Amino acid sequence: MILVTGGTGLVGAHLLYHLVKNDEKIRAIYRSEERIKKVQEVFSFYTDDAINLISKIEWFKADITDVPAMIPAFxxxxxxxxxxxxxxxxxxDYREMRKVNIHGTAIIVNLAIDANVRKICFVGSIASVGDSLKGGLITEENEWNPESDNSGYSITKFGAEMEIWRASQEGVDVAIVNPGVILGSGFYTAGSGKMFTQVYNGFSYYTEGITGFVGVKDVVAAMIKLMNSSIKxxxxxxxxxxxxFKExxxxxxxxxxxKRPTKNIKPWQTAIFWRVSWMLSLFSRKEPLLSKYSARSAHSVSKYSSEKIETTMPFQFEKIDDVIKEVSDRYVNSLSQNRP
Structure with missing residues (x-):
């Protein structure tokens, strides 16, 4: 039996399809029936038999931070x-992120140890990989610096990764992936998916910060290969x-x-905007349109190396322009299907 947490998210939904396609016996954690419909939409990108494939998954309703509810899942x-x-x-959101990302992962690890789970594959982030000190490519050897001005997300993803390493010390084999910004179909109102919605609706702005990007199908393929390998x-x-981000x-x-975005937003402009947005959020009690850390990441230059996965497996990544073309086509198709 394979257990998938976060099965109704971007990575989890695409992962579930490929696991089901391989006739794996799967149990997936979910929190609401509405989210399962989103998984069905993702499955429909791959097959006309989405409903039948979804039914092969054992859906388990629980919150990963609820220990009593999670025990039977293992x-x-x-x-x-x-x-x-x-x-x-x-x-x-920092406290909630600590609860889900760190405490939730600790619960997963503890239950995995108790259940004698053989292997855990954890979806980390480049946010928990250290910066390059000399401006070179960032590799797995770059150490995360706790003294830096890290975002709450970075802190909690690093903390979650430490919990996964604890599992490796307790006899559970682990494989950790640290994806860049993940681009994939099916989720267009949050995360990287919002970029597609914004551009489609005529978004005019861009920045020239640089970071690593990867297609969701490549993330899933790497996870499955690592899980089925002797690598630990x-x-x-x-x-x-x-x-x-301009590209x-x-x-x-x-x-x-x-039409391509035409307005290049400079660092000083986003520095003003996130402060104004934060002030307005104090009165409106709504989430600010831009935070200090998202503003900073929009301009920072960080370049990453995937040489390790490419030479260890070996593994070949899909070109980002091809990923974007596929996601864009599916976005347009989803709009046409939802029109009355």
């Missing part, structure tokens, strides 16, 4: 894909290409046949 489980996470750059107690950066927004616009 009955008969040999492998765990831990994809669940709380992603936010809003400082107000290793971490792997998953970045297909290092690109600027990404331009590529999305081209894929949609839309």
């Amino acid at each position: 009955i008969g489980v040999e492998k765990v894909y831990h994809c669940a996470a709380f992603i936010s750059f809003n400082p107000k 107690n290793e971490r792997f950066i998953l970045v297909a290409e290092n690109k600027s 990404i927004f331009f590529s999305i616009a081209d894929a949609f046949g839309k």
Whole structure:
């Protein structure tokens, strides 16, 4: 039995399809029936038999931070894909991120140890990989610096990764992937998916910060290969290409046949905007449109190396422009299907 946490998120939904396609026996954690419908939508990108494939999954309703509810989920489980996470750059969400990302992962680890799980594959993030000190490519050897001005998300993802390493010391084999910004179909109102929605609706702004990007199908493929291999107690950066946000927004616009964004936002402008946004949120009690850390990441330049996964497996990544074209096409199709 394979247990998947976060099965109704971007990575989890695409992962579930590939596991089901391989006739694996799967149990997936979910929190609401509405989220399962989103998984069915993702399955429909791959097959006309989505409903039948969804029915092969044993859906288990629980919150990963609820120990009594999670104990039965581990009955008969040999492998765990831990994809669940709380992603936010809003400082107000820090406590909730600690609860889900660190405490929730600690619970998963403890229950995995008790259940004699053989292997855990954990979806980390490049946010928990250290910066390059000399401006070179960032690798798995770069150490995360706790004294840096890290975002709450970075802190909690690093803390979650430490819990996974604890599992490796308690006899459970682990494989950790640290993906860059994940691009994939099916989730267009949050995370990286919002970029597609914004550009389609005529978003005019871009920045020239650089980071690593990767397609969700590559993330899933790497996870499955690592889980089914003899590789253990290793971490792997998953970045297909290092690109600027300008390049990404331009590529999305081209894929949609839309006008490219024309306004280059400078660091000093976002520095003002996030402060104003924060002040307004104090009165409106709504989430700020931009946070200090999301503003900073929009301009920072960080380049990552995936040489380790490429040479260990070996593994070949899909070009980001091809990923963007596929996601954009599916976005347009989803719009046409939802029109009355």
